[in-house]
Amino acid sequence: PPGDTAGCTFCHTSSEERCSTCHQRHQFNPVVARKSEQCKACHWGKDHRDWEAYDISIHGVVWQTNKWDPTQFDLTKKLSDADYVGPTCQYCHLRGGHHNVQRLSTVYTSMGMSNADRGAPLWKEKRDTWVSVCDDCHSPRFARENLQAMDEACKDAGLKYTETFKVAENLQLDGMGEPMPKDLHPDWAGEHVWSLKIGAYHDGPGYGGAQGQSGEFRMSNCSDIERVCFESVGYWMTYIFKGMAHGSWNDATYCDGSFGMDRWLVKAKAASEQARRFTALEKKAGINWVPSEFWRKGDWMNELSGAKIVKEFPGKNIFDLCPEPGWLDTH
Numbered sequence: 001p002p003g004d005t006a007g008c009t010f011c012h013t014s015s016e017e018r019c020s021t022c023h024q025r026h027q028f029n030p031v032v033a034r035k036s037e038q039c040k041a042c043h044w045g046k047d048h049r050d051w052e053a054y055d056i057s058i059h060g061v062v063w064q065t066n067k068w069d070p071t072q073f074d075l076t077k078k079l080s081d082a083d084y085v086g087p088t089c090q091y092c093h094l095r096g097g098h099h100n101v102q103r104l105s106t107v108y109t110s111m112g113m114s115n116a117d118r119g120a121p122l123w124k125e126k127r128d129t130w131v132s133v134c135d136d137c138h139s140p141r142f143a144r145e146n147l148q149a150m151d152e153a154c155k156d157a158g159l160k161y162t163e164t165f166k167v168a169e170n171l172q173l174d175g176m177g178e179p180m181p182k183d184l185h186p187d188w189a190g191e192h193v194w195s196l197k198i199g200a201y202h203d204g205p206g207y208g209g210a211q212g213q214s215g216e217f218r219m220s221n222c223s224d225i226e227r228v229c230f231e232s233v234g235y236w237m238t239y240i241f242k243g244m245a246h247g248s249w250n251d252a253t254y255c256d257g258s259f260g261m262d263r264w265l266v267k268a269k270a271a272s273e274q275a276r277r278f279t280a281l282e283k284k285a286g287i288n289w290v291p292s293e294f295w296r297k298g299d300w301m302n303e304l305s306g307a308k309i310v311k312e313f314p315g316k317n318i319f320d321l322c323p324e325p326g327w328l329d330t331h
Helices: 002-012 050-055 058-066 089-093 121-134 140-173 224-246 258-285 293-297 305-312
Strands: none
Touching (some): 050 058, 050 224, 140 258
């Protein structure tokens, strides 16, 4: 809903279209755009924890304690001539002053939330580029060892997330995922699909939707166990990836990273056990549970496009209504 996404749209509609997002409209000074805090306006928060990871890393501490000293950080120099005592966000991500962040970005596979082999040949060029930035100050071996440490942390996180997801999946397949997909308010696309049904990986009538049709990670109008799964991968797994990528070990462990995933796995198991116990008791007592009406209406979800599509275009979803591929990206 618009009220919920006001903060999202401010960042997602500005950075690609306006120079003043980073250069500040009333100053438009390159010196301002070279400061790490300039990235902070957008790149922080639970599901894209860049600033926090950098800020409490050794690199961030070097910046915060030396940024007022022009002999340590001469921000009047172009990035291509920068010889800082430590890296800023811009030094690594806008390498040499290049404005295409993705060109030298260290981000891949959906901010670290995918169960992927990050050392696979697919990302060799990206990783070699990453090392070429690190070796301004460190040895290439040091950089590659840290990349490997990140890989291992993400593999461990993937195992925890897979187990958490499986608990919710088994509950759904056994008919105890509350509420069932057919009773849900339609999602933003106008579909009635279990929120954790991700494409062809979870096909079959137990998941709702057509073959190959994908669900979405919902944050509202979903069962508690589905929300736990979303937060486990969307928040805590992101903490781990971002923390390891920026050298913030606390973020990857104690600050709800791996410790958060442990806690949410326990929450998922507890929710599943409770649902199974209640189901057994209801069956023994002859109670036929009917989902509450709010599951069909949705909490604060009538402003989403899905409700309008279901009402005005029965049997269609938002993708059926797009006049051409890519239309959603600009509308």
